[in-house]
Amino acid sequence: MNEAKSAIMERLRQALASEDAGEGRRRAVDARLARHEPVLVPARARVEGEARIALFTEMAEAVQTEVQRLDSFAEIAT
Incomplete structure (x- = not known):
């Protein structure tokens, strides 16, 4: 595996291993869905x-x- 790919994979592993990151993502998605901004209509x-x-x-x-x-x-x- 080349160095760049290894670095990317390591960052992914760290992000997936972090419990706080998962909860943070859930909160961000919940907040975005709660806003329910209207879509652009011509x-x-x-x-x-x-x-x-x-x-x-x-x-x-x-x-x-x-x-x-x-x-x-x-x-x-x-």
């Missing part, structure tokens, strides 16, 4: 209802996708 997607459907249709058709509106789920071919 401004163009911040529309509702028919405007959102129109945006989806426009973007889908821009990449040669066919969009067909249905009145109910029952109209979906199985």
Whole structure:
């Protein structure tokens, strides 16, 4: 094993052996999940209802996708 790889492996062993590191990681993850920061949503997607459907249709058709509106789920071919 070369020297750099040995150094990396030793640091990993030390980190894994440390009980405090595991608890610290758990606390950090818990804190991050508790914050639950909102994800980045593009401004163009911040529309509702028919405007959102129109945006989806426009973007889908821009990449040669066919969009067909249905009145109910029952109209979906199985």
